[in-house]
Amino acid sequence: MGKDVIVACDFSSKEEVFAFLDKFTDVKPFVKIGMELYYAEGPEIVKEIKKRGHKIFLDLKLHDIPNTVMKSMRVLSSLDVDMTNLHAAGTAAMMEAAVKGLTKPDGTRPILIAVTQLTSTSEERMKEELLINAPIDEVVMHYALNAKNAGLDGVVCSPLEAAKVHDKCGADFITVTPGVRFADGEIGDQVRVMTPAQAKEIGSDYIVVGRPVTQAADPVAAYKRCVAEFVG
Numbered sequence: 001m002g003k004d005v006i007v008a009c010d011f012s013s014k015e016e017v018f019a020f021l022d023k024f025t026d027v028k029p030f031v032k033i034g035m036e037l038y039y040a041e042g043p044e045i046v047k048e049i050k051k052r053g054h055k056i057f058l059d060l061k062l063h064d065i066p067n068t069v070m071k072s073m074r075v076l077s078s079l080d081v082d083m084t085n086l087h088a089a090g091t092a093a094m095m096e097a098a099v100k101g102l103t104k105p106d107g108t109r110p111i112l113i114a115v116t117q118l119t120s121t122s123e124e125r126m127k128e129e130l131l132i133n134a135p136i137d138e139v140v141m142h143y144a145l146n147a148k149n150a151g152l153d154g155v156v157c158s159p160l161e162a163a164k165v166h167d168k169c170g171a172d173f174i175t176v177t178p179g180v181r182f183a184d185g186e187i188g189d190q191v192r193v194m195t196p197a198q199a200k201e202i203g204s205d206y207i208v209v210g211r212p213v214t215q216a217a218d219p220v221a222a223y224k225r226c227v228a229e230f231v232g
Protein backbone atom coordinates (compact mmCIF):
# COMPACT_ATOMS: atom_id res chain seq x y z
CA MET A 1 0.00 0.00 0.00
CA GLY A 2 1.21 3.49 -0.86
CA LYS A 3 2.10 5.61 2.14
CA ASP A 4 1.18 9.23 1.55
CA VAL A 5 0.86 12.65 3.13
CA ILE A 6 -2.67 14.12 2.98
CA VAL A 7 -2.91 17.90 3.28
CA ALA A 8 -5.99 19.07 5.23
CA CYS A 9 -7.33 21.98 3.19
CA ASP A 10 -9.30 23.57 6.01
CA PHE A 11 -10.31 26.68 4.09
CA SER A 12 -13.79 28.18 3.85
CA SER A 13 -13.85 29.32 0.22
CA LYS A 14 -12.67 28.18 -3.16
CA GLU A 15 -10.61 31.35 -3.60
CA GLU A 16 -8.56 30.49 -0.51
CA VAL A 17 -8.08 26.85 -1.41
CA PHE A 18 -7.07 27.67 -4.99
CA ALA A 19 -4.64 30.36 -3.84
CA PHE A 20 -3.06 27.66 -1.68
CA LEU A 21 -3.05 24.91 -4.33
CA ASP A 22 -1.68 27.31 -6.99
CA LYS A 23 1.61 27.27 -5.09
CA PHE A 24 2.06 23.59 -5.99
CA THR A 25 3.34 23.31 -9.52
CA ASP A 26 5.67 20.30 -9.67
CA VAL A 27 3.85 18.19 -7.04
CA LYS A 28 0.13 17.54 -6.54
CA PRO A 29 -0.56 16.63 -2.91
CA PHE A 30 -3.35 14.28 -1.82
CA VAL A 31 -5.83 16.75 -0.27
CA LYS A 32 -8.47 16.42 2.42
CA ILE A 33 -11.69 18.35 1.87
CA GLY A 34 -13.71 18.68 5.07
CA MET A 35 -17.24 19.75 5.89
CA GLU A 36 -16.45 23.48 6.00
CA LEU A 37 -15.22 23.71 2.41
CA TYR A 38 -17.70 21.16 1.06
CA TYR A 39 -20.72 22.87 2.61
CA ALA A 40 -19.48 26.28 1.46
CA GLU A 41 -18.74 25.34 -2.14
CA GLY A 42 -20.65 22.12 -2.84
CA PRO A 43 -19.67 19.13 -4.99
CA GLU A 44 -18.17 21.43 -7.67
CA ILE A 45 -15.14 22.03 -5.44
CA VAL A 46 -14.40 18.30 -5.43
CA LYS A 47 -14.60 18.12 -9.21
CA GLU A 48 -12.41 21.20 -9.68
CA ILE A 49 -9.67 20.03 -7.34
CA LYS A 50 -9.78 16.56 -8.90
CA LYS A 51 -9.43 18.17 -12.35
CA ARG A 52 -6.24 19.86 -11.14
CA GLY A 53 -4.73 16.42 -10.63
CA HIS A 54 -5.05 15.92 -6.86
CA LYS A 55 -6.23 12.79 -5.08
CA ILE A 56 -9.08 13.62 -2.68
CA PHE A 57 -10.04 12.43 0.79
CA LEU A 58 -13.61 13.70 1.29
CA ASP A 59 -13.96 13.93 5.07
CA LEU A 60 -17.73 14.19 5.61
CA LYS A 61 -18.10 11.55 8.38
CA LEU A 62 -21.50 10.17 7.37
CA HIS A 63 -23.80 8.84 10.13
CA ASP A 64 -27.46 8.10 9.32
CA ILE A 65 -29.78 5.17 8.64
CA PRO A 66 -28.26 2.53 6.31
CA ASN A 67 -30.46 3.37 3.31
CA THR A 68 -29.64 7.10 3.45
CA VAL A 69 -25.93 6.41 3.85
CA MET A 70 -25.97 3.94 0.94
CA LYS A 71 -27.60 6.49 -1.39
CA SER A 72 -25.35 9.32 -0.23
CA MET A 73 -22.24 7.20 -0.71
CA ARG A 74 -23.41 6.46 -4.25
CA VAL A 75 -23.39 10.22 -4.92
CA LEU A 76 -19.92 10.66 -3.38
CA SER A 77 -18.59 7.74 -5.40
CA SER A 78 -19.76 9.41 -8.60
CA LEU A 79 -17.64 12.45 -7.65
CA ASP A 80 -14.63 10.16 -8.13
CA VAL A 81 -13.08 10.80 -4.72
CA ASP A 82 -10.18 8.56 -3.66
CA MET A 83 -11.08 8.22 0.03
CA THR A 84 -14.09 9.01 2.20
CA ASN A 85 -15.36 8.17 5.68
CA LEU A 86 -18.20 7.57 8.12
CA HIS A 87 -18.82 7.08 11.85
CA ALA A 88 -18.42 3.47 13.01
CA ALA A 89 -21.07 4.28 15.66
CA GLY A 90 -23.64 4.00 12.85
CA THR A 91 -23.38 0.17 13.24
CA ALA A 92 -22.25 -2.65 10.95
CA ALA A 93 -25.49 -2.47 8.94
CA MET A 94 -24.78 1.18 8.11
CA MET A 95 -21.15 0.47 7.23
CA GLU A 96 -22.10 -2.45 4.97
CA ALA A 97 -24.68 -0.24 3.24
CA ALA A 98 -21.97 2.41 2.76
CA VAL A 99 -19.65 -0.10 1.06
CA LYS A 100 -22.52 -1.13 -1.21
CA GLY A 101 -23.36 2.45 -2.16
CA LEU A 102 -19.75 3.38 -2.78
CA THR A 103 -19.01 0.40 -5.06
CA LYS A 104 -19.14 1.31 -8.75
CA PRO A 105 -20.64 -0.93 -11.44
CA ASP A 106 -17.10 -2.11 -12.35
CA GLY A 107 -16.55 -3.30 -8.75
CA THR A 108 -14.03 -0.59 -7.78
CA ARG A 109 -14.64 1.99 -5.07
CA PRO A 110 -12.88 4.74 -3.10
CA ILE A 111 -11.06 3.77 0.10
CA LEU A 112 -13.59 3.82 2.95
CA ILE A 113 -12.43 4.45 6.49
CA ALA A 114 -14.23 4.83 9.81
CA VAL A 115 -14.04 7.34 12.61
CA THR A 116 -14.11 5.35 15.89
CA GLN A 117 -14.48 7.78 18.80
CA LEU A 118 -13.66 11.39 17.99
CA THR A 119 -10.49 12.48 19.79
CA SER A 120 -12.53 15.39 21.18
CA THR A 121 -14.64 12.89 23.18
CA SER A 122 -13.08 12.10 26.54
CA GLU A 123 -13.58 8.81 28.37
CA GLU A 124 -15.48 10.72 31.05
CA ARG A 125 -17.95 12.30 28.55
CA MET A 126 -18.35 8.94 26.78
CA LYS A 127 -19.34 7.27 30.06
CA GLU A 128 -21.52 10.04 31.45
CA GLU A 129 -23.26 11.29 28.30
CA LEU A 130 -23.16 8.32 25.95
CA LEU A 131 -23.43 5.65 28.67
CA ILE A 132 -20.56 3.69 27.11
CA ASN A 133 -18.79 2.11 30.05
CA ALA A 134 -15.85 0.30 28.44
CA PRO A 135 -12.43 2.01 28.54
CA ILE A 136 -12.00 4.32 25.54
CA ASP A 137 -9.06 2.30 24.12
CA GLU A 138 -11.24 -0.78 24.10
CA VAL A 139 -14.07 1.11 22.40
CA VAL A 140 -11.71 2.42 19.69
CA MET A 141 -10.31 -1.07 18.99
CA HIS A 142 -13.76 -2.68 19.04
CA TYR A 143 -15.14 -0.11 16.58
CA ALA A 144 -12.08 -0.64 14.36
CA LEU A 145 -12.77 -4.37 14.31
CA ASN A 146 -16.46 -3.74 13.53
CA ALA A 147 -15.35 -1.56 10.60
CA LYS A 148 -13.03 -4.28 9.32
CA ASN A 149 -15.74 -6.93 9.63
CA ALA A 150 -18.16 -4.70 7.73
CA GLY A 151 -15.70 -4.58 4.82
CA LEU A 152 -14.12 -1.16 5.40
CA ASP A 153 -10.47 -0.49 4.59
CA GLY A 154 -9.30 1.26 7.74
CA VAL A 155 -9.81 3.90 10.41
CA VAL A 156 -8.86 7.46 11.27
CA CYS A 157 -6.95 7.29 14.54
CA SER A 158 -4.30 8.94 16.65
CA PRO A 159 -0.77 8.01 15.53
CA LEU A 160 -0.43 6.62 19.06
CA GLU A 161 -3.15 4.06 18.29
CA ALA A 162 -1.94 3.02 14.83
CA ALA A 163 0.27 0.11 15.94
CA LYS A 164 -2.49 -1.31 18.15
CA VAL A 165 -5.02 -1.06 15.31
CA HIS A 166 -2.65 -2.97 13.03
CA ASP A 167 -2.16 -5.65 15.72
CA LYS A 168 -5.89 -6.07 16.14
CA CYS A 169 -7.10 -5.67 12.54
CA GLY A 170 -4.09 -6.70 10.43
CA ALA A 171 -1.16 -4.93 8.81
CA ASP A 172 -3.14 -4.13 5.66
CA PHE A 173 -5.96 -2.38 7.56
CA ILE A 174 -5.29 1.30 6.83
CA THR A 175 -4.53 3.82 9.57
CA VAL A 176 -5.00 7.48 8.68
CA THR A 177 -3.50 9.65 11.38
CA PRO A 178 -3.89 13.39 12.07
CA GLY A 179 -2.06 15.19 14.91
CA VAL A 180 1.26 15.48 13.08
CA ARG A 181 3.75 18.24 13.85
CA PHE A 182 7.37 18.95 12.95
CA ALA A 183 9.83 18.45 15.81
CA ASP A 184 10.68 22.18 15.67
CA GLY A 185 7.13 23.43 14.90
CA GLU A 186 4.10 24.88 16.69
CA ILE A 187 1.72 22.34 18.27
CA GLY A 188 -1.33 24.67 18.22
CA ASP A 189 -4.48 23.07 19.67
CA GLN A 190 -3.41 19.47 19.10
CA VAL A 191 -2.49 17.65 22.30
CA ARG A 192 -0.95 14.30 21.46
CA VAL A 193 1.28 14.81 18.44
CA MET A 194 3.94 12.94 16.49
CA THR A 195 6.46 13.99 13.87
CA PRO A 196 6.11 12.57 10.34
CA ALA A 197 9.19 10.39 10.98
CA GLN A 198 7.68 8.98 14.19
CA ALA A 199 4.37 8.34 12.41
CA LYS A 200 6.29 6.38 9.78
CA GLU A 201 8.09 4.38 12.46
CA ILE A 202 4.89 3.31 14.22
CA GLY A 203 3.32 2.26 10.92
CA SER A 204 0.78 4.95 9.96
CA ASP A 205 -0.31 4.47 6.37
CA TYR A 206 -1.40 8.06 5.71
CA ILE A 207 -0.71 11.16 7.78
CA VAL A 208 -3.13 14.10 7.67
CA VAL A 209 -1.28 17.39 8.03
CA GLY A 210 -3.06 20.73 8.10
CA ARG A 211 -1.59 23.90 9.58
CA PRO A 212 2.09 22.82 9.54
CA VAL A 213 1.70 23.00 5.73
CA THR A 214 -1.16 25.45 5.10
CA GLN A 215 0.16 28.11 7.50
CA ALA A 216 3.86 27.64 6.69
CA ALA A 217 5.84 30.54 5.23
CA ASP A 218 6.69 28.17 2.36
CA PRO A 219 3.89 25.58 2.12
CA VAL A 220 5.51 23.65 -0.75
CA ALA A 221 8.76 23.25 1.20
CA ALA A 222 6.82 22.21 4.32
CA TYR A 223 4.86 19.64 2.31
CA LYS A 224 8.05 18.26 0.75
CA ARG A 225 9.63 18.02 4.19
CA CYS A 226 6.63 15.97 5.39
CA VAL A 227 6.94 13.64 2.42
CA ALA A 228 10.70 13.26 2.91
CA GLU A 229 10.27 12.44 6.62
CA PHE A 230 7.21 10.19 6.24
CA VAL A 231 7.64 8.44 2.91
CA GLY A 232 11.43 8.71 2.73
Ligand code: C5P
Pocket residue numbers: 008010034118119120156157178179180190208209210211212
Ligand atom coordinates in the same frame (compact mmCIF):
# COMPACT_ATOMS: atom_id res chain seq x y z
O1 C5P B 1 -4.02 21.68 11.25
P1 C5P B 1 -3.93 20.27 11.73
O2 C5P B 1 -2.68 19.53 11.26
O3 C5P B 1 -4.12 20.13 13.22
O4 C5P B 1 -5.15 19.56 11.01
C1 C5P B 1 -5.51 18.23 11.27
C2 C5P B 1 -6.71 17.86 10.45
O5 C5P B 1 -7.13 16.56 10.86
C3 C5P B 1 -7.91 18.77 10.63
O6 C5P B 1 -8.65 18.78 9.40
C4 C5P B 1 -8.70 18.08 11.72
O7 C5P B 1 -10.09 18.37 11.65
C5 C5P B 1 -8.44 16.61 11.40
N1 C5P B 1 -8.59 15.70 12.53
C6 C5P B 1 -7.85 15.81 13.70
N2 C5P B 1 -8.05 14.92 14.71
C7 C5P B 1 -8.93 13.93 14.58
C8 C5P B 1 -9.68 13.79 13.41
C9 C5P B 1 -9.48 14.71 12.39
O8 C5P B 1 -7.03 16.70 13.83
N3 C5P B 1 -9.07 13.05 15.54
